[in-house]
Amino acid sequence: MLVPLLLLGVLALAGCARGPGAERLEQDVQARVDALFGRTVLDLETLRRQGSAPYRAADDGAKQIIVYYNARLRFVEEYDPSDWEGLSPTMIANALGAADEGITGLKSGPNPPDSQLRAYGSIVYRKAGAGWQPADIIAPRPAAAAGEVVSVPESQTQELMRRLAEVVQTAPARRGRDDAIIAEELNRALENIRLRTSGADALVVASGPEGGEYARFLGSVVGRMGSTAPMKVAPSQGSVQNAFMIDRGEARFGIVQSDVAAAAASGAGMFTGTGPLEHLRAVAGLFPEPVHVVVRADSDIATLTDLAGRRVTLGAVASGTRQTARRVLEAAGVDVGGLVVAETTSPQAALDGLTRGDIDAVIEVVSAPWRQLEIAMHATPLRLLPLDLQSRVDLAADAQGLFPLSIPARTYPGQDAPVPTVAATALLVARDDVPDVAVTDTLKLLYASAASGGAGVQATRLSKARARDGVTIPMHPAAAEFFGPVPVEP
Numbered sequence: 001m002l003v004p005l006l007l008l009g010v011l012a013l014a015g016c017a018r019g020p021g022a023e024r025l026e027q028d029v030q031a032r033v034d035a036l037f038g039r040t041v042l043d044l045e046t047l048r049r050q051g052s053a054p055y056r057a058a059d060d061g062a063k064q065i066i067v068y069y070n071a072r073l074r075f076v077e078e079y080d081p082s083d084w085e086g087l088s089p090t091m092i093a094n095a096l097g098a099a100d101e102g103i104t105g106l107k108s109g110p111n112p113p114d115s116q117l118r119a120y121g122s123i124v125y126r127k128a129g130a131g132w133q134p135a136d137i138i139a140p141r142p143a144a145a146a147g148e149v150v151s152v153p154e155s156q157t158q159e160l161m162r163r164l165a166e167v168v169q170t171a172p173a174r175r176g177r178d179d180a181i182i183a184e185e186l187n188r189a190l191e192n193i194r195l196r197t198s199g200a201d202a203l204v205v206a207s208g209p210e211g212g213e214y215a216r217f218l219g220s221v222v223g224r225m226g227s228t229a230p231m232k233v234a235p236s237q238g239s240v241q242n243a244f245m246i247d248r249g250e251a252r253f254g255i256v257q258s259d260v261a262a263a264a265a266s267g268a269g270m271f272t273g274t275g276p277l278e279h280l281r282a283v284a285g286l287f288p289e290p291v292h293v294v295v296r297a298d299s300d301i302a303t304l305t306d307l308a309g310r311r312v313t314l315g316a317v318a319s320g321t322r323q324t325a326r327r328v329l330e331a332a333g334v335d336v337g338g339l340v341v342a343e344t345t346s347p348q349a350a351l352d353g354l355t356r357g358d359i360d361a362v363i364e365v366v367s368a369p370w371r372q373l374e375i376a377m378h379a380t381p382l383r384l385l386p387l388d389l390q391s392r393v394d395l396a397a398d399a400q401g402l403f404p405l406s407i408p409a410r411t412y413p414g415q416d417a418p419v420p421t422v423a424a425t426a427l428l429v430a431r432d433d434v435p436d437v438a439v440t441d442t443l444k445l446l447y448a449s450a451a452s453g454g455a456g457v458q459a460t461r462l463s464k465a466r467a468r469d470g471v472t473i474p475m476h477p478a479a480a481e482f483f484g485p486v487p488v489e490p
Helices: 002-017 022-037 089-095 158-170 176-196 213-225 239-247 258-266 320-331 347-356 371-379 389-398 436-451 477-483
Strands: 042-055 064-075 116-128 131-134 203-206 231-234 253-257 280-296 311-313 361-365 382-384 403-407 419-431
Touching: 022 042, 022 064, 022 089, 022 116, 022 131, 042 116, 203 239, 213 231, 213 253, 213 280, 213 419, 213 436, 239 253, 239 258, 239 280, 239 419, 253 258, 253 280, 253 320, 258 280, 258 320, 258 419, 280 320, 280 347, 280 403, 280 436, 280 477, 311 347, 320 361, 320 389, 320 419, 347 361, 347 371, 371 382, 389 403, 389 419, 419 436, 436 477
Parallel strands: 203 231, 203 253, 311 361
Antiparallel strands: 042 064, 064 116, 116 131, 253 419, 280 361, 280 382, 280 419, 403 419
């Protein structure tokens, strides 16, 4: 008797969670991709409903479910995911409710009319009377796998681990500043170990914080290579640490923000105390990282000059964002010393403070769409501040590594028009003594992955035509040969 009762319970739960049928789902999927582009660029050809499941209740208590589907879509006009001025391919995945690896068939470069992509997507619905309505939220999705993460062979570290354990177990309890220092040093040591313990033939790339944009991009690239990918992705603290690790020979490759690379090579900005890092060489420009200046929608802040005296987060103290934020504010005539700089533990913490009203503005240099901002804007009305024309011209002329760029309309919820700003470039950087063959092999792997049409959309942002854009340091000879001579403008 127990089994039939359990079966009835499962069927009842499934019935409660079922939601709209395939026909309604088709209409809503098409409506979402049309809203993304402002017209029909992708036409839904086939859709198979894959079931549904209960989802967390809405903030007002309304019942919600998530409906899954498999779909095939066809481009009705050309779309180039590697166009830096166009909508990011990540937006397609977001509109379809798909993880990065849930999209297949998209390739870097122009995807012509009649080319197809497939999606394993989802839509969250909320109960509305007797029916269901698509919810204005983004279902959480796992980050793309970041490939093999470098680890330390236990057989070579047992003695050190024993000694460390003895110190930790016999030392008195640590509190406050001492505890923070110990935790910081141990974390840094762990990151360095991850970066340095790789096989001689491994293509190790220092990315950034786990779950960050650099890690997501590399995870998408590595994911397309499959389980035999010779590339390893190593987490780090970000651009500044990557520059130091590459210069010291502790990582073979890394991603570094273009204006940070310029400062590192010249010993400027946050590298004044260390002097120039002379061993950094550019391999390729990967994708743009626009400056985001975010305020609450109900704020009276309309321009950068209105930030004077306000509570503003400028990114972590040793981050590339902080260096760029200071330059942007100074170009707009804002006295950075007169700001109330709000220090936070992470970009997410900064956004949380903004939505609570504890912070007046958040500045972040990050690839668009910035995932955390997108989610926050679905929950709280926020908006982006544009940079005035003169500031953009001055920054492009004076701040090496920055160039004018607009965040396309519809990149974020409620953003109906492009937002003029400036951007840095995410540069793939190598040490000058990395063998030519390793650089050439890495570039071949990257661009073959982007053109493969395999699972993942972030990898399709690579463009050979823009590989030199934002390059602020000498190129590695093998990279210069791979991309050929610099085009001469007539």
